[in-house]
Amino acid sequence: MSEESLSYEQARAELVAVVEKLEAGGATLEESLGLWERGEKLADTCQAWLDGARERLEKARAAEA
Numbered sequence: 426m427s428e429e430s431l432s433y434e435q436a437r438a439e440l441v442a443v444v445e446k447l448e449a450g451g452a453t454l455e456e457s458l459g460l461w462e463r464g465e466k467l468a469d470t471c472q473a474w475l476d477g478a479r480e481r482l483e484k485a486r487a488a489e490a
Contacts, residue, residue, distance in 0.1 A: 428466045433474035440467040 428436065444463040447457060 428470040431467075431470055434473060436470040436474070438466045440464055440471065443467065 426435075431439070442469070443460050446452065447460050453462065
């Protein structure tokens with residue numbers, strides 16, 4: 426599944442799983458690099474969701490003023 430189609434909760438859960446795999450060790454260098462790259466994409470997806478939520482909150486607050 427592409428990162429763009431994931432909800433915040435899905436991306437975060439997968440990111441946690443990636444981090445756990447990396448911390449457990451035992452993966453080859455190539456596998457570790459793949460996990461790292463996937464983790465970076467998932468972290469970006471989570472950040473985009475959080476940025477969007479922040480923007481919505483700021484707009485809602487501005488509308489109340």
